[in-house]
Amino acid sequence: xxxxxxxxxxxxxxxxxxxxxxxxxxxxxxxxxxxxxxxANDGGEMFNLASHFMGTTVVIRILEVGLFAGLLLHxxxxxxxxxxxxxxxxxxxxxxxxxxxxxWYSRSMGLLGxxxxxxxxxxxxxxxxxxxxxxLPTIEYNGKEVxxxxxxxxxxxxxxxxxxLYTLGCLSLMYHLLHGFQSAFRxxxxxxxxxxxxxxxxxxxxxxVVSLAFAMMPISVYLGWVS
Numbered sequence: 001x002x003x004x005x006x007x008x009x010x011x012x013x014x015x016x017x018x019x020x021x022x023x024x025x026x027x028x029x030x031x032x033x034x035x036x037x038x039x040a041n042d043g044g045e046m047f048n049l050a051s052h053f054m055g056t057t058v059v060i061r062i063l064e065v066g067l068f069a070g071l072l073l074h075x076x077x078x079x080x081x082x083x084x085x086x087x088x089x090x091x092x093x094x095x096x097x098x099x100x101x102x103x104w105y106s107r108s109m110g111l112l113g114x115x116x117x118x119x120x121x122x123x124x125x126x127x128x129x130x131x132x133x134x135x136l137p138t139i140e141y142n143g144k145e146v147x148x149x150x151x152x153x154x155x156x157x158x159x160x161x162x163x164x165l166y167t168l169g170c171l172s173l174m175y176h177l178l179h180g181f182q183s184a185f186r187x188x189x190x191x192x193x194x195x196x197x198x199x200x201x202x203x204x205x206x207x208x209v210v211s212l213a214f215a216m217m218p219i220s221v222y223l224g225w226v227s
Contacts, residue, residue, distance in 0.1 A: 010084065013077045018184040020074035025181065025206075027067055032213045038226050044150025045141055052146035055131060075117060082110035103179065112176040119169030126156050157221035166218045174211035181207060 034054065037047035054060050127149070130136060136147040157163055181203030182196065190196055220226040 010081070013081050014187050017074060017077050017081065018187040020070040020077070021180050021184040022188075023070045024067075024074060025177070025184075028210055032210050035217055036213060038150065038153065038217065039220070044139075044148070044154075047150045047153075048139060048146050048148060049141060049144075051131070051149045052144075055147075071120075075113070078110070078113050082113075109176065109179060112172050115172040116169065116176055119166070119172065122165065122169070126162075127152065153217070154221055154227060157218040160222065163218035163222050167215050170211045170215035173214065174207050177207035177211065178204065 034047070034050045037050050038044065040046040130152065131147060131149055136149065137151060138145045139148040139151075140146075157166075182200045185199045186196065190199060217226075
């Protein structure tokens with residue numbers, strides 16, 4: 001495949017989707033690790049300091065630009081592939097295969113991706129936007145003044161409607177990852193056999209644990225486990 005076909009051919013688009021998908025998966029590991037700091041039961045100190053580090057370190061801010069670029073490319077390529085696939089499937093199978101051919105979430109990556117896009121927009125409006133463009137209340141730790149983002153989390157997740165939407169978003173993330181994790185490695189050339197079996201097993205566990213950890217944030221706040 002020529003470099004000029006990387007963004008135009010079907011194989012090239014899937015290759016880009018796989019690379020950006022793995023990059024975004026690595027971001028999820030970092031993000032869920034920082035989020036887990038809310039369960040330190042220290043009044044939000046660990047979480048606020050971690051968030052301050054991520055928001056003020058030059059290297060992290062540069063990587064943030066790459067993250068948004070990768071995310072945008074992943075979304076655009078995903079939408080293009082979904083439109084192309086639908087145009088080629090105007091005539092369905094005479095006998096629907098259902099889950100015998102593939103899992104329902106494998107056939108619904110476009111829908112799941114769209115739900116995740118709305119979830120991402122909501123997340124950016126609630127947290128990333130205010131942390132970057134508004135003056136949040138601050139708190140001081142050992143002489144260092146940082147934005148009290150922990151207090152924002154507790155405030156926002158008091159709303160049951162928001163909590164339900166976030167939980168549904170995390171559920172969409174889980175199903176998106178259940179297919180996308182192993183599919184990305186397949187596209188990049190990992191052969192069938194023990195390696196793909198290991199990736200499937202690890203991807204299954206990763207998808208559930210990470211999505212559950214994200215979902216437990218609003219649940220923990222609303223139920224008073226975090227305050």
